[in-house]
Amino acid sequence: MKKTQVFVCLSMVLISFLYATAYSKKFNKPFIIQQQNTVPVVKIINPKNKAVVNAASPVNYSITVSDKEDGDSKYDEINVKEVLLEVQYVSDTSALTKMMSESVQKDMAGLAAIRTSNCFNCHNFNSKLIGPSFNDIGKKYASNAANTALLQKHILEGSTGVWGNVSMPSHPELNKEQAANIVQWILQITTDNNTDYYVGTTGTFQIRSNKKGAYLLTGSYTDHGVENNAAQQLKGQDRIIIYSK
Secondary structure, three states: OOHHHHHHHHHHHHHHHHHHHHHHHHHOOOOOOOOOOOOOEEEEEEOOOOEEEOOOOEEEEEEEEEEOOOEEHHHOOOOHHHEEEEEEEEOOHHHHHHHHHOOOOOOOHHHHHHHHOOHHHOOOOOOOOOOOOHHHHHHHOOOOHHHHHHHHHHHHHOEEEEEOOEEEOOOOOOOHHHHHHHHHHHHHHOOOOOEEEEEOOEEEEEOOOOOOEEEEEEEEEEOOOHHHOHHHOOEEEEEEEEEEO
């Protein structure tokens, strides 16, 4: 490194030190440099972009996640329950280019609350895990104020005997608004016949036999922010298109 470069670096350090000292004296509190969070890097490894698959046949998928703060999925440092694959049937193929180029969107409030809680430990979207699938919940409860209030109470306080002998634990980490958003989102996705969701970095999904054409796959992961600061959470995603025949 040249002497001029060393001088510039030392000057910047000195200026930062003097600024921090002046700040601390003026406001009578320490000057803290906030560490910046980085966006997770998400990659759909399989299937390949523009792959052609057979309708009604199982499709294996795999997703990798790398995040500067949270770690890397290849070293088992990422919680696989926090990785989501969205499979969306697109009837209007002219919209695919625009959909592929769209920037990363924040999750809807209900899904965001689900991803920050432990819901995926007991629930899948399409199949029973420990508790019922979200689809089964949506089929059992019509979307109305009474059912929203009932399910909101089950989420917050827990329940027993609603779905057999399995008890649902309480979720004190959620507030009433978050619980209501979760209920509304679950009941809403049940009526969406074009989109399915799958949890995990690997798994299998099935193309619907009555809907041949283009499917948009979105793999996503929302990190934990710096030192688990929820206000700094960032979402990374990857998108590909596959076709069924």
